[in-house]
Amino acid sequence: MRETIARESLEDALGAFRSLDFYVVMFGLALCRAWIVLCLSAPFVVSEIGVSDWLFLIPGALSTLAAAFVAYRVAQRARFDRRFKAITGAMVGVCVLGSPVVVLGQSTIGMVAFMVLSGVASSCLQVLWGVGFARRKASFSLYCYPSSAIVTAVLVAIVLFEGGLLAFCLYPIASFLLLLVSTSKSTGVELADGGDTASGDPAIERGESTSGRKPLPYHVIGRLLVSIVIFSFLCRMYDALPSGGAVDPLSAIGGSSLFALVVTGALFLVFSVLLGRVFNPLFGYRIALPLMALGMAIVSLFFSDHWYLSILLIGVGYELFDTLTWILLVALAQNQQVRLSQYVIFGLGTAATMLGMGIGYFAGGTVRESIVYGSLQVSSIGIVSVMVLVVTAFLVLPEGTFAQLAGRRLFDRDGGxxxxxxxxxxxxxxxxxxxxxxxxxxxxxxxxxxxxxxxxxxxxxxxxxxxxxxxxxxxxxxxxxxxxxxxxxxxxxxxxxxxxxxx
Structure with a gap:
């Protein structure tokens, strides 16, 4: 029995890796994510002009939240799909054409406008990629998303070492063009049953359940979204904390945060290949929480000497949680028990991520100043963070609620x-x-x-x-x-x- 499952899992993985569509989607999403990371880490944006990262993230969260609301209210999904894609493409084009002028001109007003528009465009582009994942088999995300995390780290590392502006023009337009290719019928992609918005089934078009099962309560999905905000907030707040004089030994390859992306993607990819047919998201959730808690405990005890280790552990734990939540969003978008369209699911999910990151960077800057001036101890931040994490794990998103969201049948090769x-x-x-x-x-x-x-x-x-x-x-x-x-x-x-x- 186990040998048969392992063989079928390996066949699923090999089938995915042999598909041209797999690489189109993987590189397309990786380019979009790399664009977001570069906008948040570009030294000429933050240090010289003084523009804060939350000016990029908060507008992105509000725009995708608005898109989710419109998608919920609209009746004709196919028309919304075309218009949303066209608007996103227009914003991407403006960002690509305007980025050299804005950055070289060093205008504060222009830089603020550039950050806001880039945040909105990149967030909407990520929603479109999420919808693209939802229109494929559920098992597709098990292999493609962690692979894209590794490629994202490589793309970001290349640009950080080069320090050029070309990536701000190349990455977004390349991601959008790959999106157009991946959604073209000529690619021959095998869509998941019921995944296409133009399915022709009125009940599915309205996001209603046709299976006769009890609809998944909205408050369960709300718990997942709140936990995404909290996890994103905690992780990004630590990115803004002072290093305490410790030297990051991984700085030669992009730093601990970037290396955490590679480690998580590689390990998740290995487990997905080995356990694809018996994949249990709850197992990953049980690993992500202790890793983040351990990193926060190191902050309380040994931050001045092992800053990089705490950031690495928190980063690995968060990236693991982020991968799991992406897969859950794909499963929810395909689940007819959930009376929400794919755009609503990924609009809310992207908004929660961006909102948490934005608040995290804003709070991290405030905390950083308090630590530098001596009015706040790093150990206190670690203790409070662990308490917030524990409360989230037991009250907001306990394992039972996570298991309810991650119904195992959603990850079968034939959708259960x-x-x-x-x-x-x-x-x-x-x-x-x-x-x-x-x-x-x-x-x-x-x-x-x-x-x-x-x-x-x-x-x-x-x-x-x-x-x-x-x-x-x-x-x-x-x-x-x-x-x-x-x-x-x-x-x-x-x-x-x-x-x-x-x-």
Whole structure:
């Protein structure tokens, strides 16, 4: 069984890497992300003119939020798609043509306008790439997004070493042109079922569910968006903190933050290739949180000596979370349980990321001044950050909510339809869903029996009676099931089962 899954995962990966569309999308998104990173790190923008990074990020967040609102209200998605793409292309063109004049002219007003327009254009371009991912198979993002992270780091490192302005003209226009190529029907890309906005199904066009499943509550998606804001805020706030005199040993290859992008992309890509058919996003979420917490703890204890190590760990943890949230957004955009269009999903997701980063840079600058003047200790920042991270992990986005968002069936090669077909054929979808969960999470036969009873709403006393086991044994099995599935209460378990198969 495991050998078969591993072989099929490898076949999926090889199929993706052999596709020309894979490289078009990978380089296109990487160029867009590199453009964003360069705008935030360009020394001639920040140091000489004094323009802050949040002037780039906040307008980008507001523009994509507005785009999500318009996409939610509009009735004809195909027309919105064409107009949004045309407006984005026009803004990209203005940025490309105006960037040399603005930068060489060294005008404060011109630089502010350039940063604002670049933030809006790059954010809208990222939304378009997200929609492009959502129109492909869900497993596509498992390989393409981490690969694009590695390419992004390489593209940024090349420009930082050269220090030229050419990339500000080349990267955005190249990304937009690749977007046009990737969305052209002539590329022969195999779109995911129901992924195209022009599907012809009125229910899908309205973003309504046609599967008969209970719609995913909006507050669950809201929790994900809030957590994106918090994680982005924490990570970017640390980028603005003083180094405390420590020398970054990775500065020769772009610094710890850029190296974190390569490490995360490479490791995620390896795990995606090995575990593509049994990919569990919850596992990555459990790794991202401790990595960020460890980096923040180092800030509290050894920041002056190991500044680069704390930034590296926080960066790896955040990039891992960012990769997982991108994949979740792709899955949500393809999920007919979510009555929101692809533009709404990625508009909100991009807005949350940009908003968190913008607030983070703004707060980081304020904190930096307080630390320099001695009115605030770095250790206090680390302690407060760990507390915020813990509160987020337990109250805003607990593992049960994350598991509900990351329904495993969304990452199957056929979009989970095989499980649904098996459930319909068996006539008992609940048992089929529990069997699929038990196989994925490696439950024992007895734990699978307990899982089925819990999914039916049975209490501890009923489980003891039906299975003929003692109270302590039943409690142990229930705790083991909850632990393996990453849930904390019975309703979260039921929601997870329902995310596998429509009940």
């Amino acid at each position: 339809k095989a499980i649904v077909r098996e459930a319909d054929a068996a006539g008992n979808p609940l048992e089929t869903g529990c069997d699929a969960i038990a196989d994925e999470y490696r439950l024992t036969p007895r734990e699978k029996d307990v899982l089925l009873l819990l999914a039916r709403g049975r209490t501890l006393a009923i489980i003891m009676r039906d299975l003929g086991i003692a109270k302590g044994t039943a409690q142990t099995h229930i705790e083991n099931v909850y632990h393996k599935l990453g849930v904390h209460k019975q309703q979260e378990l039921i929601d997870l089962v329902e995310s596998y198969v429509g009940i």
